[in-house]
Amino acid sequence: MSLALVCMSHSPLLEFNDPPAEVKAEVDAAFETARAFVADYDPTLVVSFAPDHYNGFFHDLMPPFCIGFEAQGVGDYGTAAGPLSVPTELAERLAGWVAERDLDVAISRRMEVDHGAVQPLEILLGGIDTVPTIPVFVNGVAEPFTRMARVRKLGEAIGSFLTTLEDERVLVIGSGGLSHDPPVPRWATADEAQRAMLLDGRHPTAAARDARQQRVIDTGRAFAAGTATIRDLNPEWDQELMRVLASGDLSPIDAMTPRQMAEDAGNSAHEVRTWVAAYAALGTAGPYDVASSYYRPIREYIAGFGVMTARTRA
Template identity: 80%
Template sequence: MSLALVCMSHSPLLDFAEPPPEVTEAVDAAFTQARDFVAAFDPTLVVSFAPDHYNGFFYDLMPPFCIGYEARGVGDYGTTEGPLDVPTAVAERLAQHVIDRDVDVAISRRMDIDHGAIQPLEILFGGIDTVPTIPVFVNGVARPFTRMRRIRQLGLAIGDFLAGLDERVLVIGSGGLSHDPPVPQWATASDQQRAMLLDGRHPTAAARDARQQRVIDTAREFAAGRAEIRDLNPEWDLALLDVLASGDLTAIDAMTPDQMASDAGNSAHEVRTWVAAYSALSAAGAYDVTSRFYRPIPELIAGFGVTTALPRTPALARG
């Protein structure tokens, strides 16, 4: 077994916004560095921790986390639509292992995933079916939220399973960091919005376009300083990146949903994917962050980060 990690922000606006050229160049350079890292590691299996944005998971049934036995991209924001190459038998064994470690995880034999899970696969591999991938949904948008300690436990249980595989496993965490895009909240949503939050599967092309355009318009207003959403919080983002790099993730247990939303926006809960991924890596022992990029990018409505990491033990890093 060998493990490696890439955690990265995603944004539906990557192909729709126009940050200053130097910002775009910096993001592209961070993506290139991550791609080179992945190519050198040459994974035989990917475990992807990602949220959803009411494209695959809805309030008719909203688990805190879910392992996909089969999965398909829904094609939002121009991302790839179609099936992932999910090794179903391995995913089934993974779910049983996690449950046996007292983490009650849901499963799906027909998981729909959106840009949050698809973008990293496209960026790192050039497609969504080039490497066998097990998707793990981590709720980062819909209250109520499980405690952060449970996210760590999920990651540790998955990492413990991966330690027993004869594979080179890349663990991906996709989400965050501080950001507050115009995602409806159930408590304040209109009747029409609640209908979408309850079950908005398979929208018409017009409905999807209208929803996406609202996000694009908000990003433009936010970059101009006019949108009524929470500001990005670089201080919060950098402090979290420091904790993740430290290897001692227990400090994250003290984070609460209300404080996270207040400090870093309603979608800052997506950092749960990073916590799960780093926790999975920590199951192999101490680790080192090998690269770190961060920049607050209003045009993407995101505190944008990309990190890579490897276990400190050389044998685990080499495979």
Template identity: 80%
Template structure:
């Protein structure tokens, strides 16, 4: 059997920001290439590694990893709201397989997912319920973080399960990163109102969600104009990490620490954990070849923006 992969940056600012026409055309071209890759592969099952941005997971109970048996899009930034098509039986098998390989993973029978998980499904498939999808949450915003080695081992365990599915064509998605430092509150420096959001900000009013989203949009405009105080993008860091993924040897990521990642690439660079898990899953299913790679640092999206596709050789 074969396993295929798409890793891609997401941005809540798609549709809200206005990058130069050439940049927008390049991004849309990358999305088109990824869509064509997926259409040709025609997956029967998707495993989606994605973070959350305090829309579904909060500090009242923040796991490092969680497998969803059911999932609902929350509809932030104009993304789809409602249920994903989650095959609960497969999700349960996956969770048991991972647990038996000494990876502690939470499960959710009502996972709520935001644009981090929804946006790739909309871009690649045109909707969130077109292909059976098992969502795997990977914490990329809330300290403390597990080691990158642990993330890699999660991916390897999941890849071992996927390799056993002779009757499926599995697409692995990794959504997040690369270097970026959007205005997501940090518990250590947050005021009381922000801490209330981080602790349990589920199901905000429309006005509260709009105000939160507008802060991000305003920051993006300031960042593009060179007046924002957030950390800059780091194209060298981004492309070096993408080269590691393309090499097939993920062992260098084990040495990456949360402190250095934030210093080099911003507080939300931790979202690259989804890419690590996705490529580790692909590698566990067999040797792979990267078939496409795209990268642009895009200030209007507050993101080092990357897209990669790959598949095993089997």
């Protein structure tokens, strides 16, 4: 039983800010390569590991991980809103399998997902309901964070389930930045209004959503112009992590600590947890080969921007 993987940075700024034309062309080419990889594999099932940016999960109840039995896009930054095509019974079986392996994972029968989950589905599969998809939320913004070994174990547990599905061709997706430090409020430093949003800011008014998004868009423009105060991207850190993921031996990742990750690569570098889970899942089907790998630090997108495809060795 083989598996396939796409890990990609996402950025809500893809449609709002423009890097130099040659950089934009590179990113488009990397997406096209990944799309062709997916089309060739022709998945019958997708497992999407994605973070959330205080659109679906809040501090009123923040799990480290959550498997969606039903899910809908919230439609932030112009991404698709509405239901994903979640195979509910299969998602329930997956959650049971994971629970039996000593991993305590939340479930949701009404998961709300944002651009973190939706953007890869739109880019790779042409929409949020084109291929049956089990969404797995991996917290990448809210402290406290689990140890990285736990993320790897979750990926392995999910992968071991997927390898039992003889009749499926399963694509695992990891979505999120490598190094990046976008202006997502953090509880410890948030003001009162931000804390209200972080606590339970579901379903904001259009005006509130616009204001929040405009702040991120403006920060991207300032970052590109060299006038933003956010932490810089870290291409060395990003490329070293990509090298480890490609190597097939994820054990060095267990030693990474959340504090050091934030210091080296910014507060949203925790989104790489989705890549670790996806690669750990892929590895359960045996040795794998990276088919394509793109990387460029792109300040206009506020992201160390990577796109990787990989597949179980034939």
